[in-house]
Amino acid sequence: MTKLRIAIQKAGRLNEESIDILKDCGISIDNGRDQLKASSRNFPMEVFYLRNGDIPQYLRDGVVDVAIIGENVLIEKGEDIIVAEKLGFSKCKVSLAVPKAMKYTSVEDFEGKRIATSYPNTVKNYLATKGVKADLHIISGSVEIAPNIGLADAICDIVSSGSTLFKNNLKEVEIMLTSEAVLAVSPKITEERKEILQKLQFRIQSVLRARQSKYVLLNAPNNRLPEVLKLLPGMRSPTVLPLAEEGWSSVHTVINKDKFWEVIDELKQVGAEGILVCPIEKMVL
Numbered sequence: 001m002t003k004l005r006i007a008i009q010k011a012g013r014l015n016e017e018s019i020d021i022l023k024d025c026g027i028s029i030d031n032g033r034d035q036l037k038a039s040s041r042n043f044p045m046e047v048f049y050l051r052n053g054d055i056p057q058y059l060r061d062g063v064v065d066v067a068i069i070g071e072n073v074l075i076e077k078g079e080d081i082i083v084a085e086k087l088g089f090s091k092c093k094v095s096l097a098v099p100k101a102m103k104y105t106s107v108e109d110f111e112g113k114r115i116a117t118s119y120p121n122t123v124k125n126y127l128a129t130k131g132v133k134a135d136l137h138i139i140s141g142s143v144e145i146a147p148n149i150g151l152a153d154a155i156c157d158i159v160s161s162g163s164t165l166f167k168n169n170l171k172e173v174e175i176m177l178t179s180e181a182v183l184a185v186s187p188k189i190t191e192e193r194k195e196i197l198q199k200l201q202f203r204i205q206s207v208l209r210a211r212q213s214k215y216v217l218l219n220a221p222n223n224r225l226p227e228v229l230k231l232l233p234g235m236r237s238p239t240v241l242p243l244a245e246e247g248w249s250s251v252h253t254v255i256n257k258d259k260f261w262e263v264i265d266e267l268k269q270v271g272a273e274g275i276l277v278c279p280i281e282k283m284v285l
Helices: 011-026 052-062 070-076 120-129 163-167 189-209 224-229 258-267
Strands: 006-011 037-040 045-050 066-070 082-086 090-097 114-117 135-138 152-159 169-178 179-186 215-220 239-242 248-256 274-278
Touching: 006 011, 006 052, 006 120, 006 189, 011 066, 011 179, 011 189, 045 052, 052 070, 052 135, 052 179, 052 239, 066 070, 066 152, 070 090, 070 120, 070 169, 070 179, 082 189, 082 239, 090 274, 114 120, 120 169, 152 169, 163 169, 163 215, 189 215, 215 258, 224 248, 258 274
Parallel strands: 006 045, 006 066, 114 135, 114 152
Antiparallel strands: 037 045, 066 179, 082 179, 090 152, 090 169, 215 248, 215 274, 239 248
């Protein structure tokens, strides 16, 4: 049977969140400790556990059909590879940082400076747009230590919380790009495997919609229903059911989590009571 070959990062936060979204999609993976390849029990898929930086080439060569990978890695090593879906997790920035004691005014301060980085193409392209030339030192491991040992004047690296920079006495001064996990597709994927990919994307989209939404139930007096319903978008429209108590109704709807508290405050102002909020596991439209 034909299987979709998907690559995910071998270890780390992206690995864990990639496995989580596949599980949320109902895909069970038989993976043992230190296994480099595993199969799904209930979906036509094989999972390859690879080094993040190697994944773009595996996609390009058609060794794997799709991959869950950081957008920043594609920008650095695989700009020719198509992104099928942005996944909304493993968000980070790719930034330039300098020692805290260094006075910094603008990106022009990097002119002629030594920058340690694992993202030479990203840095070079960014500085070129600013008309700045710098000396790049390519390091595959931890770059944060480079200024402390005199190897470089500054660094470029991914930044999540900023705690690593803080611990190494560095400060973020330029954000070159923001990144998140994406579903990338090999240019050599076959039509048969594209059909499996479409099924996977359908499941992923349902999970992502659910993650961005909350299911809300509330009670409202019938004479305030028009005001309540005006505030609620719902998937098509809110569901309204009569309560046993005359003159009251129960309203069921879905609210985007980014607007959740704003909407809840407005609902209370127009008479909504007994507001219950529930997570949504899947949302199929």
